[in-house]
Amino acid sequence: MDKNGVIIQLEKVCFAYHGGNNVIDELDLTFHQGDRLGIIAPNGSGKTTLFHIIMGLLKPCSGKIEIFGRPVQKEKDFHSVRRRIGLLFQDADDQLFSPTVLEDVAFGPLNIGKSKEEAISISRRILDFLGLSGFEDRVTFKLSGGEKRFVSLAAVLAMEPAVLLLDEPTAGLDGHTKAKLIEVLTGLDLPYIVISHEYDFITAVTGQIYTIENGKIFLDEELHVHQHEHVHRMGKQPHKHI
Amino acid sequence: MIQEPFAAGSSLIHRLDPRFRIVLVSAFSIVVAISNHIPALLSALAVSIVLAAMARLNLKEVLKRLRVVFWFLLLIWVVLPLTFEGNSLYRVGPFTITEPGVLLSIRITIKSTTILLALMAMILTMTIVTTGHALNLLHLPEKIVHLLLMTYRYIFVIEQEYQRLLTAIKIRGFRSDTSIHSYRTFAYLIGMLFVRASTRAQRVHHAMLCRGFRGRFYTLARFKPSVRNWVFSILMAGVTAGLIVMEINSYG
Ligand SMILES: Nc1ncnc2c1ncn2[C@@H]1O[C@H](COP(=O)(O)OP(=O)(O)OP(=O)(O)O)[C@@H](O)[C@H]1O
Ligand SMILES: [Mg+2]
Numbered sequence: 001m002d003k004n005g006v007i008i009q010l011e012k013v014c015f016a017y018h019g020g021n022n023v024i025d026e027l028d029l030t031f032h033q034g035d036r037l038g039i040i041a042p043n044g045s046g047k048t049t050l051f052h053i054i055m056g057l058l059k060p061c062s063g064k065i066e067i068f069g070r071p072v073q074k075e076k077d078f079h080s081v082r083r084r085i086g087l088l089f090q091d092a093d094d095q096l097f098s099p100t101v102l103e104d105v106a107f108g109p110l111n112i113g114k115s116k117e118e119a120i121s122i123s124r125r126i127l128d129f130l131g132l133s134g135f136e137d138r139v140t141f142k143l144s145g146g147e148k149r150f151v152s153l154a155a156v157l158a159m160e161p162a163v164l165l166l167d168e169p170t171a172g173l174d175g176h177t178k179a180k181l182i183e184v185l186t187g188l189d190l191p192y193i194v195i196s197h198e199y200d201f202i203t204a205v206t207g208q209i210y211t212i213e214n215g216k217i218f219l220d221e222e223l224h225v226h227q228h229e230h231v232h233r234m235g236k237q238p239h240k241h242i
Numbered sequence: 243m244i245q246e247p248f249a250a251g252s253s254l255i256h257r258l259d260p261r262f263r264i265v266l267v268s269a270f271s272i273v274v275a276i277s278n279h280i281p282a283l284l285s286a287l288a289v290s291i292v293l294a295a296m297a298r299l300n301l302k303e304v305l306k307r308l309r310v311v312f313w314f315l316l317l318i319w320v321v322l323p324l325t326f327e328g329n330s331l332y333r334v335g336p337f338t339i340t341e342p343g344v345l346l347s348i349r350i351t352i353k354s355t356t357i358l359l360a361l362m363a364m365i366l367t368m369t370i371v372t373t374g375h376a377l378n379l380l381h382l383p384e385k386i387v388h389l390l391l392m393t394y395r396y397i398f399v400i401e402q403e404y405q406r407l408l409t410a411i412k413i414r415g416f417r418s419d420t421s422i423h424s425y426r427t428f429a430y431l432i433g434m435l436f437v438r439a440s441t442r443a444q445r446v447h448h449a450m451l452c453r454g455f456r457g458r459f460y461t462l463a464r465f466k467p468s469v470r471n472w473v474f475s476i477l478m479a480g481v482t483a484g485l486i487v488m489e490i491n492s493y494g
Binding site: 089095108110 | 250370442445456
């Protein structure tokens with residue numbers, strides 16, 4: 001790791017999907033050891049794209065990326081990145097592909113050279129930690145949306161990552177499950193970046209909130225005065241929101 | 243996500259060593275594919291049915307998969323009996339149904355059903371990852387293992403996307419008929435199907451990369467050497483040899 005504890009550093013990174021405009025445009029981002037960072041930004045602003053660039057799944061057309069103090073560029077450079085940064089995909093269905101929960105969670109540990117016994121014990125420990133003990137032999141495609149989310153989180157944690165990137169982890173979760181997720185995240189001793197559309201959730205699990213606008217990322221420090229339209233009962237009567 | 247409805251189970255076949263299963267079913271399928279003697283083919287079909295029953299496959303899922311070849315077979319039954327040269331069996335107006343044409347259709351029907359059933363019973367009863375692992379252990383080149391597994395995976399992804407799209411157009415009141423609107427909708431459907439299946443498959447592949455996938459498959463499944471493996475293998479090898487003998491005897 002870098003002397004100053006910088007884990008992820010992006011410098012003037014640009015990215016465009018084939019034939020499109022720049023989704024990410026000269027974006028600078030510095031993420032330190034111990035940081036917990038939230039991103040709230042509109043649909044289609046490039047949040048998922050940013051995560052995929054960090055993981056090396058999408059290759060930027062220009063700019064510099066340094067992770068754990070080492071410049072990364074080629075596919076090979078990203079192999080160690082993927083071992084140490086855990087990405088929770090926006091869609092859990094993309095992440096789960098083994099028939100049973102235990103096999104899916106153990107997929108990562110086996111890939112990084114753990115023995116069968118080690119992989120099983122890591123997986124069981126993490127399932128336990130997430131309150132999923134007893135789920136080992138459940139069939140992944142028969143889980144509910146919330147259960148899938150937690151199992152994919154288990155799959156990510158089983159890699160024993162040093163950093164987490166969570167892409168809308170609360171999508172489709174009910175209040176109770178969300179509270180459980182908040183408890184899990186705040187209890188982890190890991191730095192992470194969380195994308196969410198839910199302000200309450202983001203403030204509960206992170207310290208700083210960023211937003212993405214025109215392909216760049218900004219610290220969203222000030223409260224914005226803004227207007228919005230909404231409906232509710234008795235809306236025609238003059239009223240105040242506090 | 244890939245559904246593998248047959249992979250979960252604890253039947254005798256599920257517990258056999260995947261390497262044995264792959265080798266046995268490959269030999270069996272090759273023999274069936276090159277046999278011509280109809281009694282031999284019927285016996286092979288009976289063997290396949292027994293295998294499917296031993297694997298306790300869900301009948302509904304089996305029929306669903308057989309339906310795929312059914313359309314292909316229908317085409318064969320329409321074309322071959324009418325176009326093949328040989329003794330005529332019936333004459334219907336200007337059409338002649340020939341004996342060799344009918345026999346060939348019968349053979350193709352039995353062969354494809356037999357092989358498909360055997361594969362369902364022996365291969366689909368293990369997970370993709372296990373299949374990959376077993377192929378690795380059998381020293382198949384990594385590239386080929388990859389190609390096989392990915393093709394297999396994509397087929398299911400495509401099927402799944404097809405079902406989704408079909409639901410999407412159905413709930414909006416679409417009914418297929420022979421209008422231009424109907425044809426256009428199907429054209430869109432097929433186009434969308436490939437685009438969506440390929441992006442989905444790519445996302446799944448990305449997720450695998452993120453979890454350290456480097457081209458080799460590992461599995462938790464444990465396959466201890468056991469007497470059961472050998473007994474089953476000897477029986478299955480005997481059956482396959484029996485089919486060869488039946489076939490050869492039929493020549494002379
Ligand atoms: N595979 C792709 N090909 C072409 N364009 C894409 C692709 N994926 C995303 N885009 C486009 O890139 C932009 C950013 O997409 P991205 O998925 O990063 O947004 P997001 O901020 O994650 O949105 P959401 O909140 O909806 O998840 C969007 O305008 C989208 O249309
Ligand atoms: Mg997104």
